Amino acid sequence: MADVVGALPRYQQESGHFAKVVMPMHRGPFLYEHEWDVVHKASFKSGGHVFDFTIIKERDNTLGFDLYCVDVYGLLDRERVYNYADDAERFLIFQICVMEWLNTWNHQPDVVHVHDHHSALIPFMMQHCYAFRKLRDIKTVLTIHNAEYQGWMGWHMGPRLPSWNTWNWGLLDWDNTINSLACGIKCADRVNTVSPGYMQELLEKPHSLQPLLQMEKGKCSGILNGIDYTTWNPQTDTLILDNYSVKDVKEGKALNKRKLCRDFNLDENLPLIVFIGRLVGEKAGDLVAPAIREAYRDKTFSFLALGSGEKANEDALESLKLPHAGYYNSQIGYNEKLSHQMYAGADFILIPSRVEPCGLNQMYAMRYGTIPVVRKTGGLKDTVPDYEDKGGYGITFAQATVEDVVSGIHRALILFSNKSKLHELRKKVMQLDWSWEASTMKYIELYSN
Numbered sequence: 001m002a003d004v005v006g007a008l009p010r011y012q013q014e015s016g017h018f019a020k021v022v023m024p025m026h027r028g029p030f031l032y033e034h035e036w037d038v039v040h041k042a043s044f045k046s047g048g049h050v051f052d053f054t055i056i057k058e059r060d061n062t063l064g065f066d067l068y069c070v071d072v073y074g075l076l077d078r079e080r081v082y083n084y085a086d087d088a089e090r091f092l093i094f095q096i097c098v099m100e101w102l103n104t105w106n107h108q109p110d111v112v113h114v115h116d117h118h119s120a121l122i123p124f125m126m127q128h129c130y131a132f133r134k135l136r137d138i139k140t141v142l143t144i145h146n147a148e149y150q151g152w153m154g155w156h157m158g159p160r161l162p163s164w165n166t167w168n169w170g171l172l173d174w175d176n177t178i179n180s181l182a183c184g185i186k187c188a189d190r191v192n193t194v195s196p197g198y199m200q201e202l203l204e205k206p207h208s209l210q211p212l213l214q215m216e217k218g219k220c221s222g223i224l225n226g227i228d229y230t231t232w233n234p235q236t237d238t239l240i241l242d243n244y245s246v247k248d249v250k251e252g253k254a255l256n257k258r259k260l261c262r263d264f265n266l267d268e269n270l271p272l273i274v275f276i277g278r279l280v281g282e283k284a285g286d287l288v289a290p291a292i293r294e295a296y297r298d299k300t301f302s303f304l305a306l307g308s309g310e311k312a313n314e315d316a317l318e319s320l321k322l323p324h325a326g327y328y329n330s331q332i333g334y335n336e337k338l339s340h341q342m343y344a345g346a347d348f349i350l351i352p353s354r355v356e357p358c359g360l361n362q363m364y365a366m367r368y369g370t371i372p373v374v375r376k377t378g379g380l381k382d383t384v385p386d387y388e389d390k391g392g393y394g395i396t397f398a399q400a401t402v403e404d405v406v407s408g409i410h411r412a413l414i415l416f417s418n419k420s421k422l423h424e425l426r427k428k429v430m431q432l433d434w435s436w437e438a439s440t441m442k443y444i445e446l447y448s449n
């Protein structure tokens with residue numbers, strides 16, 4: 001969500017539109033590294049409490065658009081973005097602040113675009129809260145980045161919303177609880193996911209929101225995310241050892257691979273497969289270690305894993321280090337520099353996700369000529385057709401199981417032994433267009449619509 005909200009508005013500005021972003025004020029590095037001006041201060045009542053809020057604006061437009069943050073003392077100004085016990089209240093109050101502020105604007109926006117459950121009550125508030133009547137006709141778009149998190153809250157929170165027409169309680173309700181995401185799906189004028197494949201899965205596979213999306217499917221679509229071509233460019237990337245382009249990809253990747261293999265005590269003559277990501281169930285982080293162990297029974301290849309998440313998955317990866325020294329290594333933690341070096345030095349990247357709304361990993365990897373080995377799901381299915389199918393360029397497998405992951409690894413090893421095919425595919429994936437321009441036009445079309 002952060003990648004999209006940080007990039008899309010910049011491209012919208014560049015295509016001649018005015019985009020402003022408003023988000024909660026977190027005590028992260030960005031806040032302290034930039035200058036801010038106070039643009040609005042007000043207060044409102046919710047649940048018998050008075051909430052004072054301040055809207056601040058980043059002075060230099062560093063990101064290429066107007067960025068506003070909402071500060072509510074003690075509630076929003078925290079270090080982490082979410083995962084606090086009072087998240088339901090935090091995001092509800094954030095949304096009311098945004099509405100209160102928007103209500104004071106002289107020029108109303110054409111479209112209010114909300115993202116995920118944290119802002120999905122806004123279309124309801126605009127349409128059904130008495131105080132925001134004058135915002136009723138503004139069109140709204142809801143983008144779902146991850147439908148697993150829905151912003152549930154008990155009905156005791158209902159009276160915390162600014163006074164609303166209670167005949168409309170059904171719009172807030174899903175399964176006898178207030179469900180912010182479900183409410184957004186009901187009330188927004190358009191709803192999209194961050195890939196067409198993910199929307200299709202939500203519409204077709206059993207899921208708590210499937211019946212609702214089926215009812216609303218006339219306004220639902222999928223728009224693939226783009227990637228930032230300035231940060232992710234092997235020709236200019238300052239975090240990798242040797243810069244290269246599609247013209248000298250063979251030599252460039254070989255140099256980067258050699259350095260990476262030396263740093264991590266891996267055999268550079270073997271195919272190098274990497275994993276980068278969160279070690280959680282959604283990403284099938286639990287399958288990585290067992291699949292490698294299984295694949296090592298009859299084949300040897302170099303493998304480097306970078307990630308963090310559930311302790312059991314971290315431990316399982318670390319436990320492979322000793323028995324497979326010389327061709328296996330892992331680093332637990334978040335390391336952006338190393339991730340760039342891995343995209344540049346690897347032959348293949350393994351992405352076995354159970355759920356993948358879009359996935360950036362495979363797009364970054366392909367920019368660097370690294371062939372993705374992916375489970376056919378959501379955005380991975382949309383962006384990585386199998387190289388044995390017409391026009392394809394990646395390796396795919398069907399199920400998030402150890403057997404299927406191993407079969408994907410085995411197919412990668414076969415491809416590695418066919419040097420001319422591998423070279424052809426590397427050049428092909430490097431030339432694919434994942435730029436934001438194409439996605440931006442699709443969002444503009446959605447707004448116009």
Ligand code: ADP
Nearest residue numbers: 277278306307308333334335336339359360361
């Ligand atoms: P998600 O946002 O669901 O985690 P994506 O594939 O969309 O998955 O994006 C994940 C991004 O985070 C990728 O750019 C990936 O390289 C990066 N990333 C994930 N884990 C790590 C890590 N441990 N170190 C460095 N980068 C990481």
